[in-house]
Amino acid sequence: MAREKIVIVGGGIAGLEIASALGRKYKRGGQAAPTITVLDRDSAHVWKPMLHTIAAGTRDIAQQQTTFLAQARDCGFSYEPGELNGLNRTQKQISLAALKAADGRLLIPERVVAYDRLILAVGSQANDFGTPGVKEHCYMIDSRVQADAFNREVRLRMFQCMGLDQQLSIAIVGGGATGVELAAELIQLTEVAESYGAHGLASRIHITLIQSGPRLLDAFPESISEAVRDKLQKLGVTVLTNTRVQSADADGLTIQDGSHIAASMLVWAAGVKAAEVMSQLDGLECTRNNQLVINPYLQTTLDPAIYAVGDCASLILPNSARPLPPTAQVAHQQATYLIKHLPDVLEGKAVPPFSYRNLGALVSLGEYDAYASLGQFGLFKDGFIRGKLAQASHAMLYRSHQSNLHGFWRGSLLWLVDQINKQVRPSIRLD
Known part of the structure; x- marks a missing residue:
């Protein structure tokens, strides 16, 4: 057989x-x-x-x-x-x-x-909705290869900023989890690079986050959206809502009122x-x-x-x-x-239908903060947790995935290796 x-x-x-x-x-x-x-x-x-x-x-x-x-x-x-x-x-x-x-x-x-x-x-x-210029001029980070390609270019542009005293402006289109989290991680990247001796780098890098709708993270409770926007703005990210991109070109983005947002690098993280x-x-x-x-x-x-x-x-x-x-x-x-x-x-046996449990949603702003909606465990409307507990929850999701792939013991060893690397390797990629 x-x-x-x-x-x-x-x-x-x-x-x-x-x-x-x-x-x-x-x-x-x-x-x-x-x-x-x-x-x-x-x-x-x-x-x-x-x-x-x-x-x-x-x-x-x-x-x-x-x-x-x-x-x-x-x-x-x-x-x-x-x-x-x-x-x-x-x-x-x-x-x-x-x-x-x-x-x-x-x-x-x-x-x-x-x-x-x-x-x-x-x-x-990501869904570019047929927007002119997006495929030609915008990075996307939907895959391992795309994420690595964007990172290589960011590091090259950072070296230019350090050596030639240039400005680097990065515009991210899409105020969902990917866009929000990327903006925070880029701020963290510049701050850590400064701590390694890239003095003045943070003042030369500018991040703009653009959302077509009225608020960030529209799949999350509004309380989280407001908290995340406030945190990003305090970190120095320019947040634009109700701003629809009409086209992209080598110099930036044109929005619905005809004005142009200048940017050295463009990331498209909108739509699915x-x-x-x-x-x-x-x-x-x-x-x-x-x-x-x-x-x-x-x-x-x-x-x-x-x-x-x-x-x-x-x-x-x-x-x-x-x-x-x-x-x-x-x-x-x-x-x-x-x-x-x-x-x-x-084996020809009958099986039950799939059932889904909404366990809430998480968004992490790097080392700065994290927010988690409570899903079916929420005791009140729009309830959420934030800070260290939410960051730990976000980390545990990844560790759970590693355990599913590799088994409990090997997954635990991978977690231990990550903890050791945090102590002996740079916390950002510098090569």
């Missing part, structure tokens, strides 16, 4: 947690156990809520990434480099785009991969959508943001052999008017559901 082929496209939070847990479960399962394969165009995983710290350089990418090949060896699944390019549901095959090097060399040609069960976990990206390819997958039902519509068992509505989880999936639960938000919390809970119930599905 042929072994069931489970193919997971995307090595983000949900995809890698599922692969790691099921890989360990079936590692010694014999010839009847299914095979697990992860496909991702990148070679390593970084916890997505940490990407803004990689981009700012307040965390070192080399210390925080999980290499797919090493994880596959340790957990008993297979990894193949590849980017989803199409789907044939009749033949149960996905097509993968050709992979090329930065200089244009063909590394891996187009190819097809067969599956019995397909789990799509390709994540999401799944990759364009998700709307072209052999007729699967899709939203206008390219998310696949799924049922309460996390299966796509037109094909029970295909699952979608995390940011690339749209699920409206019973008694709810809106889909679940594209957050790490949702991705983790959906991964946990499949880890627990997919083995039963493979």
